[in-house]
Amino acid sequence: MIAVHFDKPGGPENLYLKEVAKPSPGEGEVLLKVAASALNRADLLQRQGQYAPPPGASNILGLEASGHVAELGAGCQGPWRVGDPAMVLLSGGGQAQYVTVPAELLMPIPAGLTMCQAAAIPEAWLTAFQLLHLVGNVQAGDSVLIHAGASGVGTAAIQLARMAGATPLVTAGSQEKLQIAEKLGAAAGFNYKEEDFSEATLKFTKGAGVNLILDCIGGSYWEKNVNCLALDGHWVLYGLLGGAVISGPLFSKLLFKRGSLITSLLRPRDKKYKQMLVKAFTEQILPHFSTEGPQRLLPVLDRVYPVAEIQEAHEYMETNKNVGKIVLELPQ
Numbered sequence: 001m002i003a004v005h006f007d008k009p010g011g012p013e014n015l016y017l018k019e020v021a022k023p024s025p026g027e028g029e030v031l032l033k034v035a036a037s038a039l040n041r042a043d044l045l046q047r048q049g050q051y052a053p054p055p056g057a058s059n060i061l062g063l064e065a066s067g068h069v070a071e072l073g074a075g076c077q078g079p080w081r082v083g084d085p086a087m088v089l090l091s092g093g094g095q096a097q098y099v100t101v102p103a104e105l106l107m108p109i110p111a112g113l114t115m116c117q118a119a120a121i122p123e124a125w126l127t128a129f130q131l132l133h134l135v136g137n138v139q140a141g142d143s144v145l146i147h148a149g150a151s152g153v154g155t156a157a158i159q160l161a162r163m164a165g166a167t168p169l170v171t172a173g174s175q176e177k178l179q180i181a182e183k184l185g186a187a188a189g190f191n192y193k194e195e196d197f198s199e200a201t202l203k204f205t206k207g208a209g210v211n212l213i214l215d216c217i218g219g220s221y222w223e224k225n226v227n228c229l230a231l232d233g234h235w236v237l238y239g240l241l242g243g244a245v246i247s248g249p250l251f252s253k254l255l256f257k258r259g260s261l262i263t264s265l266l267r268p269r270d271k272k273y274k275q276m277l278v279k280a281f282t283e284q285i286l287p288h289f290s291t292e293g294p295q296r297l298l299p300v301l302d303r304v305y306p307v308a309e310i311q312e313a314h315e316y317m318e319t320n321k322n323v324g325k326i327v328l329e330l331p332q
């Protein structure tokens, strides 16, 4: 089969398509014929040699995919049959024509969604769902500050925060991104390049600050984050786009807010945790992607690339221009 490959860590120019062995499903696993996958920041880091796959995971890039069940491994007890459409959360291996995955991590594709839309769901939406509910313990009436509001994770988090009865506020680096975030449900958006988002957040919340911050930026935002965190607020750190090193009185500022700083990484979580997450998401959230019902959830797609243009797709993500997900189509 064809898979995205690189021989040595470095820039996007190192990526190419390689003929590799097709995997076989092990005990309790399913072989998925991949129609589409999507790009994640983790792919960029892995390509640069900064994010090794967890033990036992494929070293092929790709944390999510959509496609059809091609084969069932021994002992597969669940409802899945050969030919069924499905989308999956992966620890790696999605940017290939076939991938194996524990059967419990498959999710049905909501009616009316294309394979490309489905490929844009697993990583971003499961991350956003996990951060809001399992890690951040969001409550109806809370205010939630979502950084990188137009990112794959951000566009999902805005919609899920609204669904939870919370008030999402966002930061982003352009007016266009803020407008899209507001269309998705953000109550307000702040361009971090033009204004102090911390002061703007305090003004919006009438001095109270936000109950929850979803922070994939880290270093460059720490002081502003703690400044606009409400008393007893939760600050969830799940990425380091703004760096990992800080200098200053983080502990005293956090202590005087009685704030909780919590970190989260989904990819290295064990199978049991991911099964629980996929089950909760499938039951509680997937039905809301349907065209019926009062509040429809939508995966936001920026661009679709044929997988042969994998270098261009990485270069594009590195420009920070995408709103929502960058999707890769696999040859059928």
Ligand SMILES: NC(=O)c1ccc[n+]([C@@H]2O[C@H](COP(=O)([O-])OP(=O)(O)OC[C@H]3O[C@@H](n4cnc5c(N)ncnc54)[C@H](OP(=O)(O)O)[C@@H]3O)[C@@H](O)[C@H]2O)c1
Pocket: 039, 040, 041, 042, 123, 124, 127, 148, 149, 150, 151, 152, 153, 154, 171, 172, 173, 174, 177, 216, 217, 220, 238, 239, 240, 241, 242, 243, 264, 265, 266, 267, 317, 319, 320, 321, 322, 324, 325
């Ligand atoms: N911990 C986990 O389990 C987990 C899971 C999935 C993703 N993530 C993390 O979540 C983050 C978002 O992922 P994604 O795939 O949704 O990203 P994405 O769609 O590529 O969007 C990332 C956006 O972040 C903004 N950004 C980049 N560098 C920045 C900086 N230094 N300061 C402020 N904003 C910056 C840019 O938008 P602007 O134009 O607004 O600057 C960029 O477009 C990444 O850090 C990723 O590693 C973590």
